[in-house]
Amino acid sequence: MECCEAKSGQASTIFLSQSPSSSPSPPPSIQTGVVVSPCAACKILRRRCAEKCVLAPYFPPSDPLKFTIAHRVFGASNIIKLLQDLPESQRADAVSSLVYEANARIRDPVYGCAGAICQLQKQINELQAELAKTQAELVNIHCRQANLVALICKELTQLPPPMSPLPDHRSLDNNFNIATPQSYQGYTSLFEDSNIWDPLWT
Template sequence: MEYSRKTNTAGDSPTSSISPDPAVILSPCAACKILRRRCGEKCVLAPYFPPTDPLKFAIAHRVFGASNIIKCLQELPEDQRADAVNSMVYEANARVRDPIYGCTGTICHLQNQIGELQAELAKAHAEIFNMQCQNSKLFEFISIRNVLENSRQAEMQQLPLFDENSSSNFFTDEANLELSNWETLWT
């Protein structure tokens, strides 16, 4: 992305420096503003530190220093510079929040959270497996009970029905009992 700059000279009016090109930036980039230097057309920092966000450069400058940021950006191809600036700003923010560990502390914290969530997930999988086993055992029990119930019903259908006339086959008639045997038991 090309940025062109026009600076006002003492004799120019403010409206004469505005051009119809939308890529024209009238004010210096946030980096040059903070460093109090002139922002040229080929400023390496201008595309990544716009004048509307001076805090972005201020944080990165406090941690890395302007010369290190410029050196790093000059060594990278242009398609990787935006990612590098974002990484530097992220690291600088993390370093300001936690001066000892920086983003390493954040990474460790996130890894601990991942470990805890993986443990919870394993526990949930174990509970699901346990419930599936219980459901299969319950299904097996119901199946066996249905089979037994069906076989009992089939046996009941095969047995002859109770008939009043056939009661003598199963029970002893009172007339056939000897009364004397019963009397000795009760006296």
Template sequence: MGGNSPCASCKLLRRRCTKDCIFAPFFPSDEPHKFAMVHKVFGASNVSKMLQELPLHQRADAVSSLVYEANARMRDPVYGCVGAISYLQNQVSQLQMQLAVAQAEILCIQMQQEPALPEPQMDADDKSFVVHNELSSMAQFMNHPSTSNVPQEALKREYPWT
């Protein structure tokens, strides 16, 4: 940066910010919390080495990833962003199962409203029994404990989107 205000990393590290500072484009002085988290989790030296090894056009994405991972590690030191991903995948699976149950219920309602055909078919009680058994099986599957090792209740407390 080299101008009036040093970048957030040079401020935190208490050093002079030069015009070729590798951190300056990614950690502006008005966002010191970003570098503070990344520094605490990865260390300034490691981040500097990572950025130097990358082509210029990939550095901004790398910094975004480092900030995201550092934030996740600060919230959950054990699982980091993997915990958040696992939680979201579990949530998607549950929502897919709920969608399947809703579609089955719609199908059941549509079948009950169809006019009777001349061929022998199941009566309404038989249809209701079959659909009820299917829905019970789906509900048991939905309530089956997750195979994930990530404690779901802990994730619900840690992540704002839960």
């Protein structure tokens, strides 16, 4: 009984060792590979993100709001169809335009980007009018300044010539000192020739 059991056990072990199912399984890391997180579009749409997903390069998982806004206005199928019809060099600009238009449509459902463009054009026209008004005021100020300078120059040319300065008091004193001896000579001769010194009584 024991030998049979041993033989049967040995046979079973030999059989198990020769069966292909008994080969060692590879490590789980080799079977599964690297796990890549899905893009924001596939995550929101709840689908498997393929290796060559059209939306993955433009809607990263770190910015889900970007796809949410575009998907809300245009829809995922329209976005995918648009990107597939464009070359890769133009897809990034197209996604930026879609997101911008979607934001504008959410703020202004009627006009969208056209409303924002009209508002900006209105501001440009107002600023241009204000600039033209300021430039006209500057020209007017320059004209007034030029007229004022011309008037001042005209008045300066019509003024009379300046008067000669008064003589110095020193020259007056010198003239007085020079003229005094001559006048004294006249008076002394008068006193010598006249008999005014005769006594009045006899």
